Amino acid sequence: MKAAILHGPRELRVEASRTPEPGGGDALVRVAAAGLCGTDYSIFSGDRRVSYPRVMGHEFVGRVEAVGAGVTTPRVGDRVVIEPNYSCGVCPLCREGNRNLCLVRTAIGIDVDGCFAExxxxxxxxxxxxxxxxxxxxxxxxxxxxxxxxxxxxxxxRQGETAAVVGAGTLGLLALQVLAARGARVLVVSRSTRRFALADELGAAATHAVADGPLDEAAHAFSGREGIDCVVETAGTPEAVSHALALVRPGGRVVLTGLPHEATAVPFFSVVRREVTIVGSMIYQDEFAEAMRLVAAGQVRTRPLITHRFALDEIERAFVAHREPAAIKVAVVL
Ligand SMILES: [Zn+2]
Ligand SMILES: [Zn+2]
Structure with a gap:
């Protein structure tokens, strides 16, 4: 089979590779469509180290080509969406259902080979x-x-609340749609106005560029009160965290999904004084079925986010395209 093999930072080559053998409990999946994201880029660039050689890629859909001994579901020929993280299943965190927090979680495309392959x-x-x-x-x-x-x-x-999304990349434009599906009126906040037309099309009630004026004032104007009920941060930078805190109302909630690698200054005085609830949200536990339901029901539109498509042989161009300002989601289609 063909696979895009990363031999070291920025050393990515599409090569003939041995077809993996599914063991007991495994399926061999033929990849149909794969998405590229910032995690892949940080592995590609060497910012995030993995053991080499490694096949990257963790966002994908495909068809079951073979299964290991004793496997009854899925069956050969079934079309499957892959949840690319699996936990140990036996530690206290896993046993209480917090498998996304498992300390020995395995990530496909990072810890083991992923989907930039046939x-x-x-x-x-x-x-x-x-x-x-x-x-x-x-x-x-x-x-x-x-x-x-x-x-x-x-x-x-909840239905009827105000919400804001900080960041208008893939996660921000998806969060906007999920919030709207839950009945919230959504303000999209971004450093750039580039995605605002698309945000409008996907259901944003309003948009605000950071340079356009103070965020607390924008939040007051949008909510008609002291700020936004719930703010979802998706950009993963220290500035975005402070933007989220500027937007939220007293008694409101801030959900952090981005992973800022730099130290982030948080004015905890205003967190306490305003009783702001700050919660982290790490990948997913049991949300895959609901995510697919939202797509199937047309409540979340994913296709408008796919700005680029490349064949596996052109994967280096896919990584270049990912960095272009016009790129939202770059797809590798097989
Ligand atoms: Zn990803
Ligand atoms: Zn575990």
Missing amino acids: LVRVPVRCCWPAPAGVADEDLMVTEPLAVVVRAVARGQV
């Missing part, structure tokens, strides 16, 4: 049956969608 071996417990009638490309974004489904649930967003 075939991938995955544990069958990572395979979700794809809803009939929903195209591969529409389901390709299920993984990041599951991230924001959880984030919105962690924010306990």
Whole structure:
């Protein structure tokens, strides 16, 4: 089979590779469509170290090509969406249901080989049956969608509330749609106005560029009160965290999904004084089914986020495209 193999930082080559053998409990999946994200880019660039050689890629849809001994579901030929993280299943965190927090969690495309290849071996417990009638490309974004489904649930967003999304990338534009599906009126805040037309099309009630004026004033104007009920931060920078805190109302909630690697200054005086609830949200626990349901029901539109498509042989161009300002979601289609 062909696979894009990373031999070291920025040393990515599409090569003939040995087809993985599915063991007991595994499926061999033929990749149909795969998404590229910032995590892949940070591995590609060497900012995030992995053991080499490594096949990257963790957002994907495909068809079961073979299964290991004793596997009854999925069956050969089934179309599946892959949940690309699996936990140990036996530690106290896993046993209490917090498998996303497991300290020895395995991430496909990071710790083991992923989907920038014709075939991938995955544990069958990572395979979700794809809803009939929903195209591969529409389901390709299920993984990041599951991230924001959880984030919105962690924010306990209710019908009729105001919400804000900080960041207008893939996660921000998905969070906007999940919040709208939950009945919130959504303000999209971004440093750039580039995605605002799309945000409007996907259901934003308003948009605000950071340079356009103070965020607390924008939040007051949008909410008609002291600020926004629930703010979902998706940009993963220290500035975005402070933007979220500027937008939220006293007694409101801030959900953090981004992972800022730099130290982040938080004015805890104003957190305490205003009784702001700050919650982290880490990937997903059981949100894949709901993410696929939202896509199948047309409540979340994923296709408009796919700005670029490349064949596996052109994967280096896909990584270049990912950095272009016009790129939202870059797809590798097989
Ligand atoms: Zn990703
Ligand atoms: Zn565990």
